[in-house]
Amino acid sequence: MKVLLIQPPIQDFYDTDIRLQPLGLCMLKGVVRERLPEITIFVRDYHQGHGRRDIPLPPELSYLREYYAYPDSGPFSMFHKYVHFGAPFDRIADEVRRESPDLVGISSLFSPYHREAAACAREIRKRMDCPIIMGGPHVSAMPFAVLADPNVDFVVCGEGERVLVEFLTALLSGNSYDRVAGLGYKRNGEPVLNPPAGNYRFDELPLPDFSDLPPERYRFGNKPLCFITTTRGCPHRCEFCSVHLTFQEGFRQRKPGHVLHEMEERYSVGYRAFDFEDDNLSFHKGKFTDLLRLVIQRWPTGEILCTAMNGISYLSLDKEILSLMRQAGFRDLNLSLVSAEEQSLAAAKRPHTVRKFLETVEQAHLLGFRIVAYQIIGLPFETRDMMVKTMAVLTRLPLLLGVSIFYLTPGSPMARGFPLQNDADVVKARSTAMAVETARFCRDDLYTLFITGRIINFLKGLKLGNSQVSLKHAIEFASTQGKRARIGSDLLGRLLEEKRLHASTSKGHILLPRFRPALFFEVFEDAGFIRTREGGTIAVERC
The missing domain is CATH 3.40.50.280 (Cobalamin-binding domain)
Structure with missing residues (x-):
């Protein structure tokens, strides 16, 4: 057979x-x-x-044309073409x-x-x-x-x-x-x-068989990348997640020595980067620590790269574990905050706290991690003001914003509060669809906040060191950092002066009518300052 x-x-x-x-x-x-x-x-x-090739937009997503209307070459650009990958x-x-x-x-x-x-x-x-x-x-x-x-x-x-x-x-x-x-x-x-x-x-399953997949096809930076899992399932039951439907037997974990053996097998055939695709990699603090120590003993610093692109729960992270992660080859840290509003975390049934998140970010920054923190905008139980406050909190931290627009995942506990999903609803179950609106916020708000996150990241990514500068100085500095940064500097300067955002296209600057400048300025004024990824500070004058 x-x-x-x-x-x-x-x-x-x-x-x-x-x-x-x-x-x-x-x-x-x-x-x-x-x-x-x-x-x-x-x-x-x-x-x-x-x-890849461009294809027509599905009828169910036709409402997005006015949001993704232009091929924008600037750093704040949204999407444009619908593509078959x-x-x-x-x-x-x-x-x-x-x-x-x-x-x-x-x-x-x-x-x-x-x-x-x-x-x-x-x-x-x-x-x-x-x-x-x-x-x-x-x-x-x-x-x-x-x-x-x-x-x-x-x-x-x-x-x-x-x-x-x-x-x-x-x-x-x-x-x-x-x-x-x-x-x-x-x-x-x-x-x-x-x-x-x-x-x-x-823990008794054989190793995944990657023999049909050429290692050079999957890369992390310039290193061949291999997926690996140390656990299955998740002990948490976040309202927006459906992982429990696939992994119905609860949370399980492999022995650290077994995981190391798999990594050695992959290393022997050329893999040099390992992406831990666990839903909750660090939940069992002791076993995660044991694995990190084994990896440190096996490979010298810099020989391999480790990452957890699926995100990592910060509940069990502390200075010791973060330090071991750095020694084991982790350079990037993806953390899911979801919201800085405690009542929203409770509504989503997340056991995480904002205080623990802030503590983890500062510890990780001091250890040299490149941090991305994820906020979900458009949660049905949140108001626009709550989303603004979360984005402002992240703006003041030494990290990049990962702004994810909420979508209704079939099978998630939250989906039970909505009408039964049909085929069109399933097609819209993606962040790019901006499909969920409530009496508390509209699609224009989601669109504006998403772009605002990109503008903030543009500023956070400037190589300013640990210095403290004004927003005007930061924009001027950006204009010297290459063509795309120069476009961003120009567009942001015009936004601050004219209270309007434009797309940069081959036909010139085109106004983005669905962008709400007042909401953008709310975020900036609430934040007060922008902390760059390097740890510098950009003072935000009252706009």
């Missing part, structure tokens, strides 16, 4: 260049090769390394037909990109009549909706390793599927979803 696992392309206004390695599919390949060695199984990534669907299907597999598995990781996974299934089905199975977080959130697709024969809910092995065993033997826990299928045209059961022990 021959099995082909596919990571589909995606369609959006932008793509994440780094976080693309299909770790989940490679974990499935590893366990199938261990437990069913008679099966030939391949992984094909049709997302990374297959180019990856191989064309017809080429994918043609290649699958040439491979002639007995089963095709398609990953559906993120809900707004499920249409791309469905398009792969549709085009494959046009060319050959082999069974198609889908899995991933979106499938776990909406299994019956996925199973309703005539081009999808089976679905996997939750963690996939045991489900896939038992499904393949039933497929080989001709046995019934009704005993394959977590499998969805069709019986006489009607959907059937078997109850879930436990997966194999996480």
Whole structure:
């Protein structure tokens, strides 16, 4: 039997260049090769390394045209073109037909990109009549909706390793599927979803099999990048997150020595950067500390790079752990604040505190970390003023702002408070859609705050050292730092003088009518000053 696992392309206004390695599919390949060695199984990534092309904006997102209207060359630019990132669907299907597999598995990781996974299934089905199975977080959130697709024969809910092995065993033997826990299928045209059961022990799973993926395709800076996980699940239950639907067995962790062995295996084939894709890497302080010490003992400083692009919980971070992280090869620190309003953190059921966040930022800055702190704007229970206050807090800290616009994730606890999501709602479940408005804020507010975050980051990124300068001086300094910075200096100067923001295009400066200058000035005046990433200070005169 021959099995082909596919990571589909995606369609959006932008793509994440780094976080693309299909770790989940490679974990499935590893366990199938261990437990069913008679099966030939391949992984094909049709997302990374297959180019890009502009495509029409979906009708459901047509309202965004007035927000993303211009190809802006300035540093505050929003999006413009809607793009297909990856191989064309017809080429994918043609290649699958040439491979002639007995089963095709398609990953559906993120809900707004499920249409791309469905398009792969549709085009494959046009060319050959082999069974198609889908899995991933979106499938776990909406299994019956996925199973309703005539081009999808089976679905996997939750963690996939045991489900896939038992499904393949039933497929080989001709046995019934009704005993394959977590499998969805069709019986006489009607959907059937078997109850879930436990997966194999996480710390006993074989290593992911990356043998189908060239190391040079995935890079962090100039180093070949490998994904790795030390844990599964998350002990927290944030209202906007649906991770519990996929990892239903709670929080589990591998032994530090096992993780180090995997890193050594990857190092031996050329990987030099490791992205820990855990949902809560540092939750178990003792085991995380043990892992860091093992890494420090194994590799000299600078030999490898470590990062956690999925973010890291600051609850268990302290000076000792941060220092060990630096020695182990961490240079960047991604922290999720969400909001600086304690009542918002409570509403989101986050156990984090603002005080702990501020303490962590200062400690990490002193150790030389490049910090990005994430704020979610557009949370349904927040007001515009609350978003302004959070952005002002982050503006005063030595970090860059990661402004993320809230979207309703299918299967999240928060989604239960909204009407049942249809296909159009799922397509809008992305930050770029700015889809959620309430009586407390509108889309123009989200758009303005997002751009404001970019303006603040433009200033925070200026190489001013530890000096204290005026906003006027900072803008003048920016004008000497290259073409794009010069454009930013000009646009910001005009905004401060004229109370209007323009896009910089090949046809000259064009006014951005949806940008609300008054809201921008609220943030600046509330902040009082801007602390650069290097630790310098830019005084904000009353605007």
